[in-house]
Amino acid sequence: MSINFFEPGDVPKPRDQIRIERIESSLYADRRRLKVTIHVTPFLERPNLAVRLITTEDEPHTVGEMNIIETMHRKMEFTLHLRSNTDPAGDYLLQARLYYQNLLEADETEALTPTIVDEQAVPVSIPQDMPPEAGAEGYLDSEEAQRDE
Numbered sequence: 578m579s580i581n582f583f584e585p586g587d588v589p590k591p592r593d594q595i596r597i598e599r600i601e602s603s604l605y606a607d608r609r610r611l612k613v614t615i616h617v618t619p620f621l622e623r624p625n626l627a628v629r630l631i632t633t634e635d636e637p638h639t640v641g642e643m644n645i646i647e648t649m650h651r652k653m654e655f656t657l658h659l660r661s662n663t664d665p666a667g668d669y670l671l672q673a674r675l676y677y678q679n680l681l682e683a684d685e686t687e688a689l690t691p692t693i694v695d696e697q698a699v700p701v702s703i704p705q706d707m708p709p710e711a712g713a714e715g716y717l718d719s720e721e722a723q724r725d726e
């Protein structure tokens with residue numbers, strides 16, 4: 578009997594060859610949550626991932642962020658909650674940073690400096706109102722939202 582921990586053809590790679598292969602997002606119907614999908618290269622050592630959504634204004638600010646420490650999965654889905662109490666309509670940038678950090682195995686200076694192996698960013702636009710056909714491409718209706726959570 579053979580137990581496979583990886584999909585056939587997915588050969589785990591060392592940390593210097595790990596990349597973000599896919600990053601995309603879908604807006605939930607309430608316009609306050611974003612479903613974030615991230616796929617990374619199969620890995621030997623578990624990487625960390627930092628994700629944030631920032632405004633694209635003159636002075637950008639963060640409206641949502643999350644950190645994933647030593648993920649065990651190469652295909653990930655998360656719900657990112659927007660912090661703002663105001664109408665979220667506008668243009669944003671979804672940023673993802675893949676990195677390694679050994680807090681206990683290095684001296685103090687090295688431990689505080691992460692080794693970034695890849696960064697990706699994709700634009701995100703939140704409309705003033707949801708389209709009349711809830712569930713249109715790029716949007717999740719209430720049934721999909723409940724299924725995902």
